[in-house]
Amino acid sequence: MSDLHLRQWPGAEERPALALHCMMGNASYWGPIAGKLADKVRISAPDLPGHGQSPDWPGEPDYHSFTTQAVARLIDRPMDLIGHSLGATVALRIAIAAPEAVRSLTLIEPVLFAATPDPANDAVMQELHALVAAGQSDEAARRFLSIWGGIQWESQTPAGRERLARQMQLVVAGNETLMRDAANMLREGGLEGIDAPCMILIGQDSPAVIGDIADALAARLPDVGRARLPGAAHMLPITHPRQVAELIGLNLDRA
Incomplete structure (x- = not known):
């Protein structure tokens, strides 16, 4: 189960x-x-x-x-x-x-x-990976959501931003398959x-x-x-x- x-x-x-x-x-x-x-x-x-x-x-x-x-x-x-x-x-x-x-x-x-x-999409994803690797997960999440999330980073609560930034690790971890x-x-x-x-x-x-x-x-x-x-x-x-x-x-x- x-x-x-x-x-x-x-x-x-x-x-x-x-x-x-x-x-x-x-x-x-x-x-x-x-x-x-x-x-x-x-x-x-x-x-x-x-x-x-x-x-x-x-x-x-x-x-x-x-x-x-x-x-x-x-x-x-x-x-x-x-x-x-x-x-x-x-x-x-x-x-x-x-x-x-x-x-x-x-x-x-x-x-x-x-x-x-798609070279343009590949470049964006590589940039996001680099931001996460550099410890800038907040900025990575903001950019990711501007393309795929349909929500404004600035409108999120501090707890919401922390959660979204943490989940950028999952974005990076999933992309070997995607x-x-x-x-x-x-x-x-x-x-x-x-x-x-x-x-x-x-x-x-x-x-x-x-x-x-x-x-x-x-x-x-x-x-x-x-x-x-x-x-x-x-x-x-x-x-x-x-x-x-x-x-x-x-x-x-x-x-």
């Missing part, structure tokens, strides 16, 4: 779904979406390691592998997997490793940067082996690399739908929960 803190909402008991949040988030933001999909599925969502009320990452194995293993222990029958950002890459990794465990797969803003190398595919998710036949209905959902105003990643993944997934949400950026499950829930629902109906 996983030791991740698990949040659960009422829903269709006979059809469990698992929702995985983004880096520096926590599972609570799935609540509005879970409510809108309660007639279709019962959504549970863990706080990922080092987030919310879950324990910290112990330092090994690598952050993405540790997180994937912890989440996989929550799956005891075929489930609908829904993931956002980092959570989308964890859901994708599980679907590649155990396609029989996945009833449907919804990937929201997947950040598997290795799918489509940027260099250390988990070999892009291996020949991996994506092609997912036979569940998939949806890739992105925001129209997200960083350009997200659209490129979506193109690269969609070209290899056997059964995939795509949607680009107008007026939305990377944090669309929080900013546009109604529209996101409707699009997830379309993919659930296909399964």
Whole structure:
């Protein structure tokens, strides 16, 4: 049994779904979406390691592998997997490793940067790594959130800033997988082996690399739908929960 803190909402008991949040988030933001999909599925969502009320990452194995293993222990029958950002890459990794465990797969803003190398994004991530290594995690978090977080650093409480700065260590620890595919998710036949209905959902105003990643993944997934949400950026499950829930629902109906 996983030791991740698990949040659960009422829903269709006979059809469990698992929702995985983004880096520096926590599972609570799935609540509005879970409510809108309660007639279709019962959504549970863990706080990922080092987030919310879950324990910290112990330092090994690598952050993405540790997180994937912890989440996989929550799956005891075929489930609908829904993931956002980092959570989308964890859901994708599980679907590649155990396609029989996945009833449907919804990937929201997947950040598997290795799918489509982007020099500009690589440069930004290298800069963030250098800041963390130099002990400037506050500045690294401020810059990271300006691109991916949709929140203002200055608006955070001192405790919130401390938490976000500390979580930059997780950003650095996860990027061996996200940027260099250390988990070999892009291996020949991996994506092609997912036979569940998939949806890739992105925001129209997200960083350009997200659209490129979506193109690269969609070209290899056997059964995939795509949607680009107008007026939305990377944090669309929080900013546009109604529209996101409707699009997830379309993919659930296909399964």
